[in-house]
Amino acid sequence: MDGFIQELRLIVGHSHVLTDAGDMAPYLVDWRGRYKGTARAVVLPATTQELADVVCQCAAMDVPMVPQGGNTGLCGGATPVCDGRAVVLSLRRLDRIRAIDADNNTVTVEAGCTLMAVQQAAAAAGRLFPLSLASEGSCTIGGNLSTNAGGVQVLRYGNMRELVLGLEVVLPDGRIWDGLRGLRKDNTGYDLKQLFVGAEGTLGMITAAVLKLFPATRSRSTAWIMVPDPQSAVGLLGLMRDTCGDRVTAFELVGRSALDLVLTHIPGMRAPLPSGAEWSVLLELSDSSDVSLDDRLAKALALAVERGLAIDGVIAGSLAQVHALWALRENISEAQRIEGFSIKHDVSVPVSRIPMFLERARAALQAAWPDVRIVAFGHIGDGNLHYNLSKPEAAGNQEFISLTPEANRIVHDLVAGLGGSISAEHGLGQLKRDLLPRYKSPVEIDMMRAIKQAFDPSGLMNPGKVLAVKEKKA
Ligand code: FAD
Numbered sequence: 001m002d003g004f005i006q007e008l009r010l011i012v013g014h015s016h017v018l019t020d021a022g023d024m025a026p027y028l029v030d031w032r033g034r035y036k037g038t039a040r041a042v043v044l045p046a047t048t049q050e051l052a053d054v055v056c057q058c059a060a061m062d063v064p065m066v067p068q069g070g071n072t073g074l075c076g077g078a079t080p081v082c083d084g085r086a087v088v089l090s091l092r093r094l095d096r097i098r099a100i101d102a103d104n105n106t107v108t109v110e111a112g113c114t115l116m117a118v119q120q121a122a123a124a125a126g127r128l129f130p131l132s133l134a135s136e137g138s139c140t141i142g143g144n145l146s147t148n149a150g151g152v153q154v155l156r157y158g159n160m161r162e163l164v165l166g167l168e169v170v171l172p173d174g175r176i177w178d179g180l181r182g183l184r185k186d187n188t189g190y191d192l193k194q195l196f197v198g199a200e201g202t203l204g205m206i207t208a209a210v211l212k213l214f215p216a217t218r219s220r221s222t223a224w225i226m227v228p229d230p231q232s233a234v235g236l237l238g239l240m241r242d243t244c245g246d247r248v249t250a251f252e253l254v255g256r257s258a259l260d261l262v263l264t265h266i267p268g269m270r271a272p273l274p275s276g277a278e279w280s281v282l283l284e285l286s287d288s289s290d291v292s293l294d295d296r297l298a299k300a301l302a303l304a305v306e307r308g309l310a311i312d313g314v315i316a317g318s319l320a321q322v323h324a325l326w327a328l329r330e331n332i333s334e335a336q337r338i339e340g341f342s343i344k345h346d347v348s349v350p351v352s353r354i355p356m357f358l359e360r361a362r363a364a365l366q367a368a369w370p371d372v373r374i375v376a377f378g379h380i381g382d383g384n385l386h387y388n389l390s391k392p393e394a395a396g397n398q399e400f401i402s403l404t405p406e407a408n409r410i411v412h413d414l415v416a417g418l419g420g421s422i423s424a425e426h427g428l429g430q431l432k433r434d435l436l437p438r439y440k441s442p443v444e445i446d447m448m449r450a451i452k453q454a455f456d457p458s459g460l461m462n463p464g465k466v467l468a469v470k471e472k473k474a
Pocket of ligand 1: 070073134138140147148152202206425
């Protein structure tokens with residue numbers, strides 16, 4: 001028996017250290033099946049102290065550690081590399097809701113809680129935790145924080161960075177930092193918690209968090225609207241905000257090719273309107289009081305049609321219809337996975353430049369590959385598009401995969417030229433790590449490396465993610 005593995009078993013119990021290839025397999029491949037890694041073991045601690053003890057053992061033995069939550073990340077951040085040296089640390093057993101303070105509007109949860117469990121705990125206390133993603137049944141709060149997850153309500157409530165007040169973290173040397181403060185005002189120096197948000201597990205392991213709660217939603221109105229073009233969608237967003245203010249909670253753009261994939265691959269899906277347009281918007285208003293929002297939405301839509309910003313629309317008449325409209329949006333990733341390999345881009349530009357980006361990207365890609373299928377959709381209210389390319393019917397998968405670097409270059413250069421970001425909400429992981437030097441200045445990369453060095457001088461915390469591993473000097 002490997003003495004190191006034996007030590008880990010003494011800490012977390014025999015059955016919570018997996019070494020059998022079959023048992024480890026689900027932890028060693030990412031959601032899209034694009035990254036496959038190898039590991040010495042998968043360890044599942046149940047408490048912060050157990051995790052800290054495991055981290056101490058790994059640090060003492062110079063063993064790299066890969067934190068993992070729900071394993072729904074889309075950039076290979078939670079998958080170990082292929083050298084077989086790492087231990088995957090799954091946080092899923094740290095899944096307690098520690099406390100809810102309804103007067104302070106906060107909930108304290110462990111990192112392995114699924115997002116859905118936290119939403120449900122908030123609802124049971126008459127509150128709302130607003131982060132909402134299609135993967136919410138599986139993704140965890142630790143993963144949401146570590147990727148600074150966004151989703152469909154960022155427009156109104158902000159992303160994970162804006163929803164966190166305090167953190168508990170196990171540092172790469174095994175020390176525990178208790179920063180579980182539920183304060184909205186705290187100006188006592190550097191905001192350390194924010195360093196761990198979006199760090200993709202490269203600086204330490206988040207074990208618990210204090211999250212903001214909001215008044216529960218008591219009324220909402222959801223509509224599927226066909227728009228003439230993306231410029232009209234941006235105009236519609238402005239009109240909705242002028243007429244409905246902060247009640248505009250979600251504003252999603254869906255390209256026809258994305259909708260078609262869902263209708264083709266996901267059983268039970270129906271087109272929301274009889275004739276399809278090239279572009280649609282899924283829009284939601286919500287309020288914490290019992291007002292009727294349907295009338296307000298209907299009036300705003302009539303105005304939008306009058307101004308040429310919308311062609312036609314349908315307002316959900318029942319909760320079942322609300323779910324049916326959202327299912328069309330939320331199943332796009334799954335439908336695309338079923339369709340086969342696609343070249344994915346998760347990018348952001350200022351909202352006002354979305355139409356320009358879409359037009360320029362289409363022209364550049366079709367000039368390079370006339371048959372390429374563009375599948376575009378996303379959180380356009382946040383300037384965030386998922387801009388994916390599917391293979392033309394005739395092309396073989398292998399041939400299409402080989403186009404990835406060139407397609408990335410076209411899309412990312414355009415994004416950068418418009419003042420945007422090559423990763424809006426999914427992070428860098430392994431997928432975009434090597435693109436960073438082209439799109440961030442040497443000064444910015446130096447600052448990032450300095451932070452990594454300060455927290456993790458041995459380079460054991462999720463190596464090879466976000467930043468490339470630096471060769472050690474002989
Ligand atoms: P994992 O995949 O397990 O890990 C992600 C990263 O965080 C890795 O680098 C990992 O090492 C690190 N990590 C995990 N837990 C911890 C921890 N406790 N401490 C330190 N580091 C940790 N994302 C969005 O932002 N918006 C969306 O709308 C969205 N929609 C999605 C829809 C689908 C169908 C799918 C499959 C994914 C979607 N995602 C979306 C991506 C993904 O769900 C999010 O990135 C999510 O936040 C990842 O959480 P996880 O628990 O699965 O993390």
